[in-house]
Amino acid sequence: MAASLAPVVPAGYRARPSQPDDVAAITALVAACEVDLFGRVESDAGHAHAVFARDGLDAGRDTVLVFGPGGEVVAWAWVNRRSEVYVHPAHRGRGLGSGLLAWIQRRARQAGTVTVAQQVPDSDTAAARLLGSAGFVVKARAWMLGIDTAGVTVAEVDGIAFRGYRTGDLRAAWQVTEDAFGDWKARRTPLREWAAGTVEQSAFAPGASAMAFDGDELVGALIALDVLGRGEGYVEYLAVASAYRGRGIARGLLRFCFAAFAEAGYGHCTLWTHTDTGALSLYERVGMSVERTASVYFKELGDNA
Numbered sequence: 001m002a003a004s005l006a007p008v009v010p011a012g013y014r015a016r017p018s019q020p021d022d023v024a025a026i027t028a029l030v031a032a033c034e035v036d037l038f039g040r041v042e043s044d045a046g047h048a049h050a051v052f053a054r055d056g057l058d059a060g061r062d063t064v065l066v067f068g069p070g071g072e073v074v075a076w077a078w079v080n081r082r083s084e085v086y087v088h089p090a091h092r093g094r095g096l097g098s099g100l101l102a103w104i105q106r107r108a109r110q111a112g113t114v115t116v117a118q119q120v121p122d123s124d125t126a127a128a129r130l131l132g133s134a135g136f137v138v139k140a141r142a143w144m145l146g147i148d149t150a151g152v153t154v155a156e157v158d159g160i161a162f163r164g165y166r167t168g169d170l171r172a173a174w175q176v177t178e179d180a181f182g183d184w185k186a187r188r189t190p191l192r193e194w195a196a197g198t199v200e201q202s203a204f205a206p207g208a209s210a211m212a213f214d215g216d217e218l219v220g221a222l223i224a225l226d227v228l229g230r231g232e233g234y235v236e237y238l239a240v241a242s243a244y245r246g247r248g249i250a251r252g253l254l255r256f257c258f259a260a261f262a263e264a265g266y267g268h269c270t271l272w273t274h275t276d277t278g279a280l281s282l283y284e285r286v287g288m289s290v291e292r293t294a295s296v297y298f299k300e301l302g303d304n305a
Helices: 020-038 045-052 096-110 125-133 167-181 191-196 249-263 280-285
Strands: 014-016 063-067 073-080 082-087 115-121 137-148 161-164 210-214 217-226 232-240 268-274 289-300
Touching (some): 020 045, 020 082, 045 191, 063 096, 073 096, 082 096, 096 115, 137 280, 161 249, 167 191, 217 249, 232 249, 249 268, 268 280, 268 289
Parallel strands (some): 082 115
Antiparallel strands (some): 063 073, 115 289, 137 268, 137 289, 210 217, 217 232
16 A cells, blocks of 8 residues: 555554455454444445455455454445444554545545545434544435344235246346436446445345336346345345336335245344435335434545645
8 A cells, every 4th residue: 555545543553454354353343343333243245245346446445444453344434425434443543544534535635536425323423523524414314124034924016026036037136226326326336336336245135125016127126135044134225117116016115025024033123314315204104114224424535634
């Protein structure tokens, strides 16, 4: 890593770019942070693998892994339009977070990025204060909703057939989700990156990943994951083709997913949504309720970033 881009870390710490071989150590770090913040582990190795698979991410320049005095991994950060910072609870309060946030801004500016974003749980007040002090502002809200799956039944929609995901659905499922999210996303996710974060994850749950068809045409897709074997499901993507909206297909996809998880013994299912999707009321109408909130922070980058 060029000296001009290296993050400033406290004495006794050292930093280098991360790489896919570091996934196990990164996953353990993320788990420690999640237990401290949420009381439980919520991510597996698929999270780090998906970061390394992001289109355009250069692991040698866009990621940083920090080691403590004993040689252990104590922090990880990456930036690729979005960004994340993880600092081990035992090493907070030493300037690692502020140093990595400053590095994120320098690297993003060097890469020609106009804005940088970071989503932070509202319960993480220390991170919120740090971002605010660095000039980041809240531009969107996010909600995690959940539902107990017991008793949920599959819904019928006239002219639409629902079934679980099959291998041959990959390209059509990617197409329908990217077309739907194109209404508000700044960029399309390439197929390789999309697959790495969905169907190629070890947690992918094909039986609960609902596909909606009008004849042979895929018109709606829901991608579901098994959350760390906790008996809990997670909805990663939900999309319906624009010409088919307003017919109850999204509700049908969700109920198919919830019923499939219930049949498999998964008693609860969650998902995240945010301001841009405008879908909060949909999820509440199918019986989901807000369990956690987060804020999406943005910063316009300039010469002083």
